[in-house]
Amino acid sequence: MIEVKSITKKFGNLFAVKDFSIGINHGEFFALLGPSGCGKTTLLRVISGFELADGGNIFLDKENITNLKPFVRPTNLMFQSYALFPHYNVFKNIAYGLEREKLEKQEISIRVNEIICKTNLTGLEERYPDQLSGGQKQRVALARCLVKKPKVLLLDEPLTALDKNLKEKMKIELKNLQKQFGITFIIVTHDQDEALALADRVAVMNEGQLVQVGTPKEIYSKPKNLFVAEFIGKMNFFQKLKIEGNNFYFQDNSFITLLENNFENPQCVGIRPEDILLKANGNTNYKFEGKIIDIIYHGQENEVIINSKISEEPILIKCHKNQELILNTNISLYCALSSFRLY
Numbered sequence: 001m002i003e004v005k006s007i008t009k010k011f012g013n014l015f016a017v018k019d020f021s022i023g024i025n026h027g028e029f030f031a032l033l034g035p036s037g038c039g040k041t042t043l044l045r046v047i048s049g050f051e052l053a054d055g056g057n058i059f060l061d062k063e064n065i066t067n068l069k070p071f072v073r074p075t076n077l078m079f080q081s082y083a084l085f086p087h088y089n090v091f092k093n094i095a096y097g098l099e100r101e102k103l104e105k106q107e108i109s110i111r112v113n114e115i116i117c118k119t120n121l122t123g124l125e126e127r128y129p130d131q132l133s134g135g136q137k138q139r140v141a142l143a144r145c146l147v148k149k150p151k152v153l154l155l156d157e158p159l160t161a162l163d164k165n166l167k168e169k170m171k172i173e174l175k176n177l178q179k180q181f182g183i184t185f186i187i188v189t190h191d192q193d194e195a196l197a198l199a200d201r202v203a204v205m206n207e208g209q210l211v212q213v214g215t216p217k218e219i220y221s222k223p224k225n226l227f228v229a230e231f232i233g234k235m236n237f238f239q240k241l242k243i244e245g246n247n248f249y250f251q252d253n254s255f256i257t258l259l260e261n262n263f264e265n266p267q268c269v270g271i272r273p274e275d276i277l278l279k280a281n282g283n284t285n286y287k288f289e290g291k292i293i294d295i296i297y298h299g300q301e302n303e304v305i306i307n308s309k310i311s312e313e314p315i316l317i318k319c320h321k322n323q324e325l326i327l328n329t330n331i332s333l334y335c336a337l338s339s340f341r342l343y
């Protein structure tokens with residue numbers, strides 16, 4: 001539905017976005033994820049028309065919209081700050097875009113009331129933005145975009161202004177609203193958990209370029225390179241002592257036989273904390289010894305830091321709250337060869 005083709009945007013000599021191409025499907029919840037300054041917002045602003053590209057094209061349903069003004073594009077951008085009008089009440093804020101389109105008063109009223117109901121704002125119509133909570137303000141900003149029935153809604157860090165609990169609640173609401181309206185959502189975020197929880201597909205960006213695109217599961221379980229592996233979730237990296245054939249030697253001279261070795265000069269292997277187990281099972285075929293040096297309580301699932309001769313860096317594992325672990329004791333740990341990835 002949306003085709004971003006070789007988009008480049010420069011500010012002076014800086015490439016904010018460089019030769020970026022992506023296809024986004026109709027009705028998809030798509031996330032642009034990357035560290036601060038990697039060009040996510042710039043790309044979103046180019047798609048919305050608030051910024052003009054220096055090169056490349058954007059097609060929406062095969063129509064070239066690259067040079068269209070923002071307000072004539074079938075897209076709508078929800079700003080990070082929400083940008084509500086402080087002197088308008090909730091109803092007027094939501095109605096604003098329709099009034100600009102010079103629609104009949106009655107139609108405006110029907111559409112605004114319908115969206116107020118769907119976004120759970122009933123009873124707040126007369127309130128002004130400074131009389132609303134963070135979550136309510138966010139819903140008004142969403143309602144104001146959705147009421148215009150855009151084909152694509154672009155959201156710049158929509159949850160950043162909310163506290164942790166509200167963020168969790170709004171994640172669910174955002175996902176429900178997207179399903180209910182069937183509109184394509186493109187969200188910009190630097191928060192990995194947010195992108196993985198919300199999106200059907202995630203594009204990971206770095207220094208203006210696309211690094212990897214895939215479903216949250218693909219990105220998490222098969223990060224393409226060291227950058228994605230470090231950026232998404234937590235990962236233990238073990239530096240190599242040496243590699244001989246398909247054997248990867250850890251710092252203590254123990255080794256694993258890698259299932260595949262397609263890399264020219266791999267530096268390390270990576271393994272997710274949850275793939276290092278405290279008990280052997282049918283899949284685990286590598287065992288190493290370690291000592292518990294710290295336990296970080298998170299409630300349901302805790303993090304345990306281990307020192308081991310296989311690595312100079314401490315190793316992170318995860319364990320359930322019911323698992324009894326004692327500080328400064330030695331333990332055995334088990335991994336499946338298939339859990340290791342080479343970088």
Ligand code: ATP
Nearest residue numbers: 011014016034035036037038039040041042043190
């Ligand atoms: P953040 O997550 O911090 O918002 P981002 O990934 O959205 O970052 P952008 O805001 O797109 O990144 O910025 C990309 C790069 O372009 C940055 O180096 C930024 O300083 C630069 N940049 C953005 N807008 C402008 C501008 N109007 N003029 C000059 N440089 C800019």
